[in-house]
Amino acid sequence: MEVGLTHLIDKGTAAHLGESRTLTAAVQAAAADGQPQPDLSTPEGLQEARSKLTSRPPDPRAVDRIAHAGGRQVPVRVITPREGQARAAYLDIHGGGFYLDSAARGDSRNAVLADALGMAVVSVDYRLAPEHPWPAAPDDCETAASWLLEHAEAVFGTPRLMIGGASAGANLAMTTLLRLRDKGQVQPFAGAVLQFGAYDLSGRSPSGRMYAGEWFIKAYAGQVGDRTNPDVSPLYGDLRGLPPTLLIVGTLDILLEDNLAMAARLSAAGNEVDLRVFPESPHGFTSSPTAMAAAALNGVQSWLASRLDGQ
Numbered sequence: 001m002e003v004g005l006t007h008l009i010d011k012g013t014a015a016h017l018g019e020s021r022t023l024t025a026a027v028q029a030a031a032a033d034g035q036p037q038p039d040l041s042t043p044e045g046l047q048e049a050r051s052k053l054t055s056r057p058p059d060p061r062a063v064d065r066i067a068h069a070g071g072r073q074v075p076v077r078v079i080t081p082r083e084g085q086a087r088a089a090y091l092d093i094h095g096g097g098f099y100l101d102s103a104a105r106g107d108s109r110n111a112v113l114a115d116a117l118g119m120a121v122v123s124v125d126y127r128l129a130p131e132h133p134w135p136a137a138p139d140d141c142e143t144a145a146s147w148l149l150e151h152a153e154a155v156f157g158t159p160r161l162m163i164g165g166a167s168a169g170a171n172l173a174m175t176t177l178l179r180l181r182d183k184g185q186v187q188p189f190a191g192a193v194l195q196f197g198a199y200d201l202s203g204r205s206p207s208g209r210m211y212a213g214e215w216f217i218k219a220y221a222g223q224v225g226d227r228t229n230p231d232v233s234p235l236y237g238d239l240r241g242l243p244p245t246l247l248i249v250g251t252l253d254i255l256l257e258d259n260l261a262m263a264a265r266l267s268a269a270g271n272e273v274d275l276r277v278f279p280e281s282p283h284g285f286t287s288s289p290t291a292m293a294a295a296a297l298n299g300v301q302s303w304l305a306s307r308l309d310g311q
Helices: 013-020 023-031 043-051 104-117 136-156 168-182 215-221 256-268 291-309
Strands: 003-006 063-069 072-079 088-093 119-124 161-166 189-195 245-250 273-278
Touching: 023 215, 063 136, 072 104, 072 136, 088 104, 088 136, 088 168, 104 119, 104 291, 119 136, 136 161, 136 168, 161 168, 161 291, 168 189, 189 291, 245 256, 245 291, 256 273, 273 291
Parallel strands: 003 273, 088 119, 088 161, 161 189, 189 245, 245 273
Antiparallel strands: 063 072, 072 119
C-alpha cells in the first residue's frame, strides 16, 4: 500500500533537537508545562516529577471501572458521548515515557473526542515503570483491549473498536495490536491513531539510536536482554494484518525518524497508512494550545470519522 504523506517539511531538524534536548526531558516538560525537571535516577526525583504534573479538570461524565479479561484486571476511565448511542469504542493509551501520567489527565481531550464522533472513550490506567517494568504496561493494555472485545457491544451498544496512543502510548497501542493480531482478534479494530510514538527501544536502528540510552528506556525495559523483542520495540515486529493507521509527528521531534521508519514498515507489510508530519512541531505538540495542534487534532477527528462512515 502507498503511504499517504502530508505536511513533510525539513526532516533534518529532528537531529538538531536531539543535540539540545533529550526525549526524557521533552516528555517531562510537556507533562509539567515546562517546569524545571528533577533527577529521575532517585526515588525522590521520580516522585517530584510525578508531583509536577499539571492538574487538569476532570470531566464529570468520566466513570472509573475495572476491566476484567483473561484472568487479569486493570483500571479504566470511561467517557461516553453526551447525546445518542456510541458509534464505536475508542481505547486511549496515554503517554508519559512509561513512567508518568494517568488516564484522568486525558479527560478533556477524550470528552471532546467522545462528543465530536459519538464514541465511547476508554482510557487505560496501565502500571508505570520503574516500579512496574515491561511487560506490566502491555499486559494492562491488552487486558483493556480484550475487555472491550468481549463487552463493548453489551456495555456501549457497538462492537466497533478504535485504538490510539501518544508517545509511549503509541508504542503500547502497537504492541497491543500485535498481541491481538497474533490471537486472531484484531479484526474489530477499524483504525489506529499513533502520535509521535517511540518504536525502537533497542537503539539498533538509525532512528532508535537517536534516543538510545535514555533514562525511560532503562526504567521500562532495562532488564530485557533483547530489546528488539517486538513487544518492547514494535518496529521489529511482523506488521502484517493490522488496521488502517494514522501516524502524526512533528519535524522538531527527536522521534521523527522513528515514525518515518514505522510508517514505511507498516506500508511495506501491506497496511493502509496515513503519515502526517507537521512543520516546526516538537514532541507532544498536540497537547499545546497552538494552531498546529488544532490542525492535527481536527485531522484526527476527520480521519476517525472517515473510518466510522466507511464501515
